[in-house]
Amino acid sequence: MADKTVKLLNELIETSKNGEKGFQAAAEDTKNPQLKSLFQQRAADCGAGAAELQAAVIQLGGKPEDSGTVAGAVHRGWLNLKAAVAGRTDTAILEECERGEDVAKKDYGDALKETLPDDVRLLVQRQYDGVLRNHDQIRDLRNQYRASN
Numbered sequence: 001m002a003d004k005t006v007k008l009l010n011e012l013i014e015t016s017k018n019g020e021k022g023f024q025a026a027a028e029d030t031k032n033p034q035l036k037s038l039f040q041q042r043a044a045d046c047g048a049g050a051a052e053l054q055a056a057v058i059q060l061g062g063k064p065e066d067s068g069t070v071a072g073a074v075h076r077g078w079l080n081l082k083a084a085v086a087g088r089t090d091t092a093i094l095e096e097c098e099r100g101e102d103v104a105k106k107d108y109g110d111a112l113k114e115t116l117p118d119d120v121r122l123l124v125q126r127q128y129d130g131v132l133r134n135h136d137q138i139r140d141l142r143n144q145y146r147a148s149n
Helices: 002-029 033-059 070-075 079-083 090-112 118-148
Strands: none
Touching: 002 033, 002 090, 002 118, 033 090, 033 118, 090 118
């Protein structure tokens, strides 16, 4: 079971690293200081989550993933953030962030359907709760920006 758990945690590390890269890109792209700060915080949160998962992999005797992948980023919608033309609206940036968070929600939700050791389940559940909060905050902001444009 440890190998399967390590593989699953490494997939979540990749998800977190891709989120970190995506939010960093969003922070660079927005001109809005409030959003820039939010995106930088989200990037830091994703990085911290990845570090926590990496520690769990090491504890299980595995080799932790240490970066997101280009393929993973494409699948997660984050690369669209960088590939889009300059001068995008904050609404468009928020839409990309929400798409990335949708994928994170799915990845964590799928992970929680698996049989996991109790301590790992608690870690994944706690991070999933954070993903849900982040997703809803990004969605609500996107709705505000849509309404004001």
